[in-house]
Amino acid sequence: MSRTVKWPMVPVIGLHGGMDDLELRTEADAILAELVGAPAGAARLREDQWQAVAALVRERRRALVVQRTGWGKSAVYFVATALLRRRGSGPTVIVSPLLALMRNQVESAARAGIRARTINSANPEEWDAIHAEVERGETDILLVSPERLNSVDFREQLLPELAATTGLLVVDEAHCISDWGHDFRPDYRRLRAMLADLAPGVPVLATTATANARVTADVAEQLGTGGSEALVLRGPLERESLRLGVVRLPDAAHRLAWLAEHLNELEGSGIIYTLTVAAAEEATAFLRQCGFRVASYTGRTENADRLQAETDLLQNRVKALVATSALGMGFDKPDLGFVVHLGSPSSPIAYYQQVGRAGRGVDHADVLLLPGKEDEAVWRYFADTAFPPEAQVRQTLSALADAGRPLSVPALEAVVDLRRTRLETMLKVLDVDGAVKRVKGGWISTGEPWSYDSERYAWVARQRAAEQHAMRDYVSTTGCRMEFLRRQLDDEGAAPCGRCDNCAGAWTDASVSAEALTGATKELDRPGVEVEPRRMWPTGMPALGIDLKGRIPADEQCSTGRALGRLSDIGWGNRLRPLLAENAPDGPVPDDVLQAAVAVLADWARSPGGWASNDAGAAARPVGVVAVPSLARPELVGSLAQGIAAVGRLPFLGTLTYTGPDGAHAARRSNSAQRLRALSGAFTVSEELAGALARSPGPVLLVDDFTDSGWTLAVAARMIRRAGGGAVLPLVLAAAG
Known part of the structure; x- marks a missing residue:
């Protein structure tokens, strides 16, 4: 390879000691x-x-x-x-x-x-x-x-x-x-x-x-x-410019209100970190309503918008970026004046890394943590990253060895019951270990012997748990906060900083005005997010004996639906998580939840393309309500569907019949192929429901409590449409993500 050298050449002598x-x-x-x-x-x-x-x-x-x-x-x-x-x-x-x-x-x-x-x-x-x-x-x-x-x-x-x-x-x-x-x-x-x-x-x-x-x-x-x-x-990890503090507030509305009232007290521009995309979007929307120039920066942000947001912060055209960990440690802005965390990261080491971008080129920068009651629930939700059990790893290796050709990740999903991101991470680890190799067209087995290092994987899991415990201790400690973080990093010179809220006293309070709290509560109480439908069947279904492939026919698809909120947001997510927790008792839908669902329907009807809008191509008004059968919460889903029907003066047409094996419908956190495999043939339309659909031709509302992968709604909608129903409009309490 020819190489032109830009630099003026100097004598190489001295590179190993000859040059002064x-x-x-x-x-x-x-x-x-x-x-x-x-x-x-x-x-x-x-x-x-x-x-x-x-x-x-x-x-x-x-x-x-x-x-x-x-x-x-x-x-x-x-x-x-x-x-x-x-x-x-x-x-x-x-x-x-x-x-x-x-x-x-x-x-x-x-x-x-x-x-x-x-x-x-x-x-x-x-x-x-x-x-x-x-x-x-x-x-x-x-x-x-x-x-x-x-x-x-x-x-x-x-x-x-x-x-x-x-x-x-x-x-x-x-x-x-x-x-x-x-x-x-x-x-x-x-x-x-x-x-x-x-x-x-x-x-x-x-x-x-x-x-x-x-x-x-x-x-x-x-x-x-x-x-x-x-x-x-x-070297020592002390950051003399940083002043660390924790502000404890009772709930998400108080934290948003606190931001609105105290953001201008923080010097310069900075970063507001959130734990989820939904929280970043909620906080950005609220702060903009309050007159702040802020920008959202998450994994969903388009690249061009990311570039613009970075430029705006670098040039101090915004007060803050409201960001998830997609921003990483941030970027090189020496005069970054503050970092605020709206929720605790799960590791004090990761926390130190994120706050370290503040105060690099200025004498003083404020670092504040606003922990929330929902933080640990968010940690658990995103904790599905441990290395899979040995049986699943061996199953993957056997599938690759037996295939005799490269297998793509979607093809492997039909064999191994792991979500895509976890499957991809596992394959990368196996690749580094020499057990598999990535080639054009997918992955192959190398045939090299491989042992499952259960001791190492267990240690890593214990380490993650220890980090979470340490983060709880950081919030509650009465000692120096900087010293605490430095000790987590084994910094031998760790000593009290003299600047944090525990060393020098709190420099900001937890006061929130009634006006700000009302505004934040109103923002978080606003229900309604779109639920995108599935449009393509997963790869590899024919190999599982299920004749589904390619694009889902338009006349069998689910329409874009609505949910009250996402489980990961700090508004409705906080209210829905206890209701939908695995150990939560079943019962009638709470009145406030039902009223929120009705409000979502009303907004949906008035939205562009909604059945109450003035659009020439507006969808027809639903003619009835159908419920998805729930194994875990039949009373919750049933009362929600019938309550919506009553308020909307729509007939309740009935509930799909579940005929699958116990637990299949309730399975979550699986990949698409395995989820669809569990649901295939699991629903039937009873003669009674088929008759009701025939007597009331037109769109129907399909009601369920939760959607994660979207496949339950897709399969249920296909059954309804093949039984003679019209467009299927899903309405669920909560969506994942």
Whole structure:
């Protein structure tokens, strides 16, 4: 591969000790000045930063840097890149999971004349051009997301080339390598192979702000792959600019009202983290109603909107981004004035990581946690990430071995009863362990022996539980909050900070005016979210003996429906979770819930395309109500359906008959293929109900308590429509997600 070198060449002598330290240090400081936009001679690396740069450039070491956010880890690898490129080294490869931070780093590198490009899920249209630039030697830094390491094309075409020509490998957020860390990512484990394949003498830098002693030792050991012991540079994790506090409030309405009344008291602009997408959307809507300029940033936010939101925050055009963990640690905004958490993360280490973006370039930043009673319920809902039981893993390996060809994840869903995200994570772990391999067309078995490490998986599960317990302790502690977080990270220098609410006294109170509370309550009491229907049958159903494939015929589909709320939101979700909990007693629908369902129907009718709207193509008014049979809550669902019928003056046409095996209809958290398999043939339309449908042709309301996968509604709607019913309009109390 031909490579043009941008940098003016300097003598290579001295990289291993021949060049005077002062000369190399002077050159490094000059690059730093360009990077930060300072006059020549006005910027200087700190001694700990210089030690890391010297280890990489002069000694060609592998180094792990564990330093607090804002210490200047990016300056180390930017300066090291410039020095190495001037000496003829290949491009630097930075592996980072933070897309927002990638974009900031590309811009920062440009200030020092360093040409940086990024390959991630947000810019697939640029990949080919970037590959060509790398091959021509026109790129100094290539930032890649860890998911690219598991891409077949990237792994087989570009990765070997990079491993052979890389001048410096940087692993950002290196705690993700370790499954003992709080944010283990199996894609990162592919770095083991890349580390082993690097040319001799290629330096490696791993960086993180959140590694305790065990994670530090694990990552250092992995960096030692290839025979050289890694240098560990660990500094104190104290953040002198941060003032930590906890504000306890009785419920979600009080927390939103508190935000509305106290947000302007927080200096500058910042980030408001929420635990769920629904909570982020609710908080954003309410704060906008209160006159604040805020933007939502979640996994559902389109890429263009994410870019605009980032730019608006960087330029202080918004007071805050209301974000989920999709924002990660945020991005490089040194003057970020505050971080507020609307709900507790499940790990104090993850919490420290998120708050660490505040106060990097200012003397003072406020960090406030507003915990909620629903936090632990949200933790449990999203906790379905443990490594699957051995039987399911063996079942997957057997299916791949027996197939004799690559199997896609959708095809495997027909064999293994795991949700897609959990199945994909399991396959990535097996890939790293050498038991399976990702190829074009899906996954294959390697045939290599593999053992189930039950001890390790159990330890990780216990660690997650311990982190949750520690987060509860953080909320309730009367000791120093910064010291608490630093001890969670095994920071030897942990001591009282003198600034947090426990050390210096609370600087903000929990007061909320009646007016603000009324507004927040009204926002959270507003019921109604859309429920999207299923339009395609899952892959692999014919292999299960079920003749369903491709697109669901339009005349058998469910229509877009409505739910009072999502179980993950902080409004109706908080009210519905106790009602729909596994151990909740069955009983008649509460009056307030029934009235909310009626209000949802009224809004639905008046919405564009609704049967009470003025649209020329408005749907016809429902002619009756049908209930989905419930094994767990028959009285709740039955009374809801009949109550809606009575209030709406609609006939209650009846309930579908459930004829499936015990528990199949109640099964949740399965993948689509397994869920549909359990529901196939589980419903019948009785003669009585068929007669009622025939006597009342037209749309019907289909009532149930909860929808997760959407397959119960899809199967029930298909039965009703094939029995002669018209359009099926689902109405449920709660939707997942």
